Amino acid sequence: MHSRINTLMKERGMNRRELLALIPISLAGYVHAATESGCPGMCRENVPPVGAEPLSARYIGKVCDMLRWIRGTQSENLLEAAHVIARTYRNGSVCWAQWDMGHSTTMDVFPGRDGEPEIFTQGYDRTRWKQGDLLLVNICGDLPIEEADQKGLFIIGGPAPWGGDAKGSEDLIDSIGKVKVRPYADLWIETNITTLGAVMNVPGMPAPFGPVSGALGMVTYWMMLADACRVLAREGLSAPVKGDTPELMDQNIPWACLDAPLMDDYFDEVIRQIGLIGAELGALREMARTAVDSVLAGGKVFVYSRYAMGLSAEASYRRGGMLLTRGLYDEKGEIGAHFGVSDFTGTKNDTVIMGLAKPDDEVDLRHFDTFRKRGMKIAAIGPSTRNLAVPEGRTIPKEADLYSGNMCDTTGMFAVKGFPRKICPTSGVLLNQMFWAFSMEVASEIIRRTGDVPAILFSGALKWGMEHNRRMEQLYARRGY
Amino acid sequence: MIRRDALRLIPLSGAGMAGLTALATAQDMCAGKCQGMMNPPGEPLAIRYTKKVREMLRWIRLTQADNLLESSYAIARTVKNGGTCWCSWDMGHNTKFDMFPGRHGNPGIFTMGYNVELSKNGDLFLASIWGGPHEDLVKKDIFVIGGPTPWGSDAKLADLIVRDSAKVRLRPYSDIWIETNITTIGAIMEVPGSPAPIGPVSGIIGMVTFWMMQADACRILARDGIALQVEGDEPTLPDTAEWVDLNSPLMDDYFDAVMNQIEMIGSEIGGIREIARMAVDSVLSGGKVYCYSKYRNSLSVEGQTRRGGLALTRGLHRFDGSEKDIGKLESYGEEFRGSKNDLVIMGLFQPDDPIDLECLDLFRKLKMKVVSMGPMTREITVTGERTVPRETDVHVGRMCDTYGRFAIPGFNRKVCPTSGALLNQIFWATCMEITEEIIRRTGNVPGIFFSAAIKGGTEHMNRVREIAKERGY
Numbered sequence: 019m020h021s022r023i024n025t026l027m028k029e030r031g032m033n034r035r036e037l038l039a040l041i042p043i044s045l046a047g048y049v050h051a052a053t054e055s056g057c058p059g060m061c062r063e064n065v066p067p068v069g070a071e072p073l074s075a076r077y078i079g080k081v082c083d084m085l086r087w088i089r090g091t092q093s094e095n096l097l098e099a100a101h102v103i104a105r106t107y108r109n110g111s112v113c114w115a116q117w118d119m120g121h122s123t124t125m126d127v128f129p130g131r132d133g134e135p136e137i138f139t140q141g142y143d144r145t146r147w148k149q150g151d152l153l154l155v156n157i158c159g160d161l162p163i164e165e166a167d168q169k170g171l172f173i174i175g176g177p178a179p180w181g182g183d184a185k186g187s188e189d190l191i192d193s194i195g196k197v198k199v200r201p202y203a204d205l206w207i208e209t210n211i212t213t214l215g216a217v218m219n220v221p222g223m224p225a226p227f228g229p230v231s232g233a234l235g236m237v238t239y240w241m242m243l244a245d246a247c248r249v250l251a252r253e254g255l256s257a258p259v260k261g262d263t264p265e266l267m268d269q270n271i272p273w274a275c276l277d278a279p280l281m282d283d284y285f286d287e288v289i290r291q292i293g294l295i296g297a298e299l300g301a302l303r304e305m306a307r308t309a310v311d312s313v314l315a316g317g318k319v320f321v322y323s324r325y326a327m328g329l330s331a332e333a334s335y336r337r338g339g340m341l342l343t344r345g346l347y348d349e350k351g352e353i354g355a356h357f358g359v360s361d362f363t364g365t366k367n368d369t370v371i372m373g374l375a376k377p378d379d380e381v382d383l384r385h386f387d388t389f390r391k392r393g394m395k396i397a398a399i400g401p402s403t404r405n406l407a408v409p410e411g412r413t414i415p416k417e418a419d420l421y422s423g424n425m426c427d428t429t430g431m432f433a434v435k436g437f438p439r440k441i442c443p444t445s446g447v448l449l450n451q452m453f454w455a456f457s458m459e460v461a462s463e464i465i466r467r468t469g470d471v472p473a474i475l476f477s478g479a480l481k482w483g484m485e486h487n488r489r490m491e492q493l494y495a496r497r498g499y
Numbered sequence: 500m501i502r503r504d505a506l507r508l509i510p511l512s513g514a515g516m517a518g519l520t521a522l523a524t525a526q527d528m529c530a531g532k533c534q535g536m537m538n539p540p541g542e543p544l545a546i547r548y549t550k551k552v553r554e555m556l557r558w559i560r561l562t563q564a565d566n567l568l569e570s571s572y573a574i575a576r577t578v579k580n581g582g583t584c585w586c587s588w589d590m591g592h593n594t595k596f597d598m599f600p601g602r603h604g605n606p607g608i609f610t611m612g613y614n615v616e617l618s619k620n621g622d623l624f625l626a627s628i629w630g631g632p633h634e635d636l637v638k639k640d641i642f643v644i645g646g647p648t649p650w651g652s653d654a655k656l657a658d659l660i661v662r663d664s665a666k667v668r669l670r671p672y673s674d675i676w677i678e679t680n681i682t683t684i685g686a687i688m689e690v691p692g693s694p695a696p697i698g699p700v701s702g703i704i705g706m707v708t709f710w711m712m713q714a715d716a717c718r719i720l721a722r723d724g725i726a727l728q729v730e731g732d733e734p735t736l737p738d739t740a741e742w743v744d745l746n747s748p749l750m751d752d753y754f755d756a757v758m759n760q761i762e763m764i765g766s767e768i769g770g771i772r773e774i775a776r777m778a779v780d781s782v783l784s785g786g787k788v789y790c791y792s793k794y795r796n797s798l799s800v801e802g803q804t805r806r807g808g809l810a811l812t813r814g815l816h817r818f819d820g821s822e823k824d825i826g827k828l829e830s831y832g833e834e835f836r837g838s839k840n841d842l843v844i845m846g847l848f849q850p851d852d853p854i855d856l857e858c859l860d861l862f863r864k865l866k867m868k869v870v871s872m873g874p875m876t877r878e879i880t881v882t883g884e885r886t887v888p889r890e891t892d893v894h895v896g897r898m899c900d901t902y903g904r905f906a907i908p909g910f911n912r913k914v915c916p917t918s919g920a921l922l923n924q925i926f927w928a929t930c931m932e933i934t935e936e937i938i939r940r941t942g943n944v945p946g947i948f949f950s951a952a953i954k955g956g957t958e959h960m961n962r963v964r965e966i967a968k969e970r971g972y
Contacts, residue, residue, distance in 0.1 A: 089561075090560075090561035090562070091561070091751075093564035093565040093568070094564040094565065094567070094568045094715075094748040094750055094751055095747065095748060096565070097564075097565045097568045097569060098568060098746075098747065098748050101572060102746075172746070204744075204746040204747070205746055205747050206747070245565075275674075277569075277573070277642070277674035277675055278566065278569060278674065278675045278676070279565040279566060279568075279569050281565055282562075282565055282566075
């Protein structure tokens, strides 16, 4: 393959950066995974005009196509899941969730998450499991799935790259490949995800770039919850909704219709908003240039989120992600760091990307001040508004050097009768997609400036993953990207 | 080029009427999809038609699955609460093509029609074609599952409607809406030389969506411990039946089965062509082509003055519109005689219906040519001493079965048959072949009806009828 690429480059007098733009991108970055069964037809339509689109736009297009495939073929399973969730909640049983939302299962569900109805209990507690409970699970870890099944939990399952249900599971190390949810699932949400988990090929890098489990996980999660809430509301029931937005008053509110599904509305809105990332691509590119300036000047690119399992985790040692991004988060008022940051200091050579769930979070603002004080360049992504209005007073989008995220809002999408606040936010999905679009631009910028491809990680669950990743660490240690 | 070449070379668009239907294939309907439906020249019209139908069904499955499943929940809820589920859902040239007394696989959830006197709060109405009174739905808070139909103003190209009875809309009264992309033209295949397109689609779309909704309504009821008695004479299901999983939707399984079976029409295209040749032989020798079904509302009416249908076919039935046995065969006001020059196409829902066999004997006695379409098996097995498929000159329909598809725990028989949808598609594939055969032999295009509800439709209908009287097709 590589020799063919080299020959082609020689024949055309091309360098690597030009080649990058010319490679038609296939859905799965990995030969074994790009099977017909995945998403027939869709892939062919996705081949962009040669050299026309930036990597970030192509990545987003692919993610949207994967989401469209799910919406087209899994709607009945998602809606059935919503009804089962509503039934479980109505019966007073517990809905447990361990659902892949990227590099964690809680990227978009955390304390005080605006628009999150308190229906799911995140994680699991086998001592509290009882018959009639529900388990939404696609990534097991040490979760004893067989025991959950034996105890009579209703299991809604799906595939995840870190498990034996995804396509390409034969390439996983045995201890992970043998863990399967599907044999125990009462209801199955297929997503076509592979064990590679990322979808963009970059010539010169065997590991595909741009993970997708976060976007797929979050969109399906909120689609199910939207209709679960609607079903509950139609029956006169409700659930508390997290967040600090004022409670809904019964005036001039466009209440959601309780008779027809909401998940398609959520889906359509997310697709529209993801499309709007293109409208802010200039800002993302500027962020990418700033980040690459830092890297080439010996600085670092930090990615911050208030919660450790938020964007911070997504940017840290992520399958399909670059090794050059390093996660930071709030740790009891101080700045904590994920793997790869031994001692965070922050200097003027460093750039920090702040991932926001709301524009005026006080913890975020406090850490913003710290970053400023240390002379770091600060970029922010995430919502700048609450209920489509920019809050008065300090907000991070107002004060950051660069900002992108005008397409999404802090609050949820749907005003459902009986629920105190609007439910189902889109900002988590958008934050995820903006971050990966930014990462695509960083990679493109590095290739443009240096001719080298930045280090991209394989899944550690793949047989060859850890070896590749150690090699990438060496590469990173030597050149910083 | 001669006309027959031209016919094969014309790429087919989504709707037939050149000027008026430009919109139908454009932007909002099914943008990209239509391009995907372009077929290599040379493919028979019948195959192209069934492909297009499958594309339309696929679009519905891709975009309406959530609405269909939510409808199933509403239907099941209504049954559980003791309400009545009324139904006036377009299944072709009427609302009962696939719903008649003793229909195999019918779980008895729906009461056909809508009775203003009997309807009450908490009832449900599945409706796409209905004249009203709409205010009754609001007054009684009827839960309405609506969808568009060519004879109504919710369909695309509603500006073409001129008949008052088709100016009504259901969407404003609907709690859930099942979009199908259907137009007021109703048929989808262009034939050069005919302004009216051939090949209606409301029947197949209506039947597939109807059974998809019912499949999951039954599953939900069963999961909640409610069992229903299923019509038909299928033996009661044994404990060892292959019961469906009550936790996952069934509608996608029904959909996949229908799609596979429609595709299998291609494997019997030889039989369809033979029927077409026999039909054209009849027509050119001064004979007639009858479309028989036991009940008027089934194939008989589908073959009679149908928008997008041929003027040369005429319906024939034994039971009238109110499903009463009239004791003789009836053909819409014409006295039925039957002669050796005539062909009768028998539309079946089971292979061994005594009335069908009685009518077959009569056709044979009159020396008519007899062909049949529909299921030839029960439980995928040919049974019984006498069956219509065994005794007709040609039979098409090996892909479908008499019984329903799903064994639902608690239900005494399998539910949701596919034979109605397949009978519809085999019939229209045959009409496509008849059209091609007539063009091949005569150079002329047979008369095809427009909808009488649209501008110029009635005038066109009268003209086509006169042409058919004069030359037989």
